[in-house]
Amino acid sequence: MSLKITVIGTGYLGATHAAAMAELGFEVLGLDVAPEKIEMLSRGQVPMYEPGLEELLRAHVAGIEGSSGRLRFTMDWAEAAEFGDVHFLCVNTPQKHGEYACDMSYVNSAVDSLSKHLRRPALVVGKSTVPVGSAARLAGRIAELAPAGGDVELAWNPEFLREGFAVQDTLHPDRIVVGVRGERAEKLLRQVYAGPVAEGSPFIVTDFPTAELVKTAANSFLATKISFINAMAEVCEAAGGDVAGLAEAIGHDERIGRKFLRAGIGFGGGCLPKDIRAFMARAGELGADQALTFLREIDSINMRRRGLMVEMAREGVGGSFLGKRVAVLGAAFKPDSDDVRDSPALNVAGQIHLQGGQVTVYDPKGMPNAKQVFPTLGYADSALEAVRGADVVLHLTEWREFREIDPARLASVAAHRLVLDGRNALDPARWRAAGWTYRAMGRPTA
Template sequence: MKITVIGTGYLGTTHAACMAELGFEVLGLDILPERVAALASGNVPMYEPGLEELLRKHLHGLEGSTGRLRFTTSWEEVGDFGDVHFICTNTPQRRGEFACDMSYVESAFDLLAPHLKRPTLVVGKSTVPVGSADRLSRRLAEAAPAGAAAEVAWNPEFLREGFAVDDTLNPDRLVIGVRSAEAEATLRELYAPLIDKGTPLVVTDFPTAELVKTAANSFLATKISFINAMAEVCEASGADVVQLSGALAHDTRIGGRFLNAGLGFGGGCLPKDIRAFMARAGELGADQALTFLREVDSINMRRRSRMVELAREQCGGALLGRRIAVLGAAFKPDSDDVRDSPALNVAGQLQLQGAQVTVYDPKAMDNARKMFPALNYAESVLEAVTGAHVVLHLTEWQEFRSMDPDELAEVVAEPRILDGRNVLDPQRWRDAGWTYRALGRPS
């Protein structure tokens, strides 16, 4: 089988490179010529560990590569080439609403359809509202010359930024929503290298496949907000949320993953996915089933406001003119993604309230500058914290975990640090003369 991947953003580029790694000939398409040119030259336009190396291993035209991976802007070429077409376009939050913006997915189907002249399988990987696959299936059959022989399946992605390559090549499960034995057989053949290694394959109908991803993200978001709600109670009662979460993690029914209190979640998936899920439930008349997600979202946003309040307290009650170092811009470590970044949100709030904010991040500086051009940016931790009245640790990069408090104490104006991720050693920093505070921990 020959594979095409429509949309070469974070998801699409990863999927294309990994399908080439599994031995398929792959053609990736994007409507942005500059992105296609960058990928065709071996440059991945985002930071994801191991992805650029994998792309170069298979990129057509590079010496020593397998040549199995190419990129194009031509829909006609994609239609002629592919036996299976993966739709990997973005589904952002609709402007001014909670609902999902389906325009990119719909456009991909509409532009691909006229070029489907033979039996083929179009596989959606984008996170979409339940009911979308059924609607898009009818839409494709009406527009494609192949008619109903241009079939749709849904195969949601479960990638974690920073681990996307491994999550694609060694997934904890594969979910496929299909309507025919032929579609199931095609995807079983496609994923045979993973299934043969023991990866569970879950075969479902369309709506169940669509719900798996949104339900999973909603559960993870709920777990994060639960421990952050406990952090609020800990602050009020004098308890320690790190010790609390550690004790809870020993319960095998709960487990410790996603149970770390801190600044909360962000990025391009969890926030918009839980909001879109609420919106879709309302359309289906099941809005009461997901009202708890409003509180999940609210708790998450309160963590950002609380960090701003803590910074103000450490600055003596006023932020105006105070110098604040923000360590972290990406929404999580091992990524340059700044979409809905809690770190940048806090930095922006502090600046709006009169603070002089300097940001440093190991990988996300360029993206941060584009989103928040008015902030100050440094080229190193040492430069960022020089002269700071308070240091905020907001993205848990390993570089920040291993900082030397004695070294930094020599350049700051006042040795005060707020650990927004609860991963620094409080005693080590206090022994070095720092005032250490963290969300949900005793002062």
């Protein structure tokens, strides 16, 4: 029997997962409660920028000429429950307002809405990032509500998507982690992921708590590595060292590795900041808060980087932003994404604007979202236009376009040739050769 799959929640994670499941050959039904999302996806359009996702979607959405027709969308819970053998929960788990803890209301609501329609054997699979202990609680809720009772099982299968590489990470994952309570759930998930497993993706079977912890532990480790090198950048600034050389030297140690060792203005986005805070909050609830007190300092170092970038820019323009024109290259929290949630680049731009600077932002993909968050900033249609008349240029999101840009061309339109590289990603020699004063966090000025 060919499995039929539903994907509950068609945001960033869900839309990617639904399209990838169709690509792997399954009949897929995506469900969302937002009609505008369903209409858009049904036309083969995605509500966010993610390289390769729209093409993948259009290859499978029913009704699009030349598509496989394996992917449809609905708002009907009963239809989804009747259709699916495996139901993936891909709904959002944001940070609670005014707290560190995770807001589980969307997950709880999705489980309740789906469960009461489950009248035949099925597997519900959580993919959302949740506090450890949630899976056991939700399994109890499903057993209580589902008409099919014990024939409906729960598994937990955390996602490890990197924005900008989400399609690749879903179709060719570096690992597949499944938290299960029985052989049937494991067997079904081995069927779902037979393609990637045949290609060599490791399939790791655990219990519920371990599967839930894998995601938050991985994000906490990455956050720690980023904040570590940023802390070293602060020491390098004080001691006259070069953090780029330091990172290269320690990165050759295979126990440390080179990835995530580029100092800059820190991490942001919709995952890392809220996930480490939720992890701290949950550890406190479990009585293990002392184990994660170091994450508070990781968070603090990360947030401090934004203020340090603002200070560096203020110094660069003579001590005050009043009457100064500031060009900001980058709005998205990372390249190859239009996501501006908790974006360090946009946060820095906003702080400078609030201190009287005339800020003009350019980002290849993130400006429509940036305008919604910070409508009072100036926006330009190109890097050249953003830099025109600028007293200082801030490079804050490491898009390839910015790394490859011609510094001499920008120099011809800037009022002052001062560039502050908030990502340590530009080539200092190229910029200095074009007449720019180049400065980066944790690096020598000359």
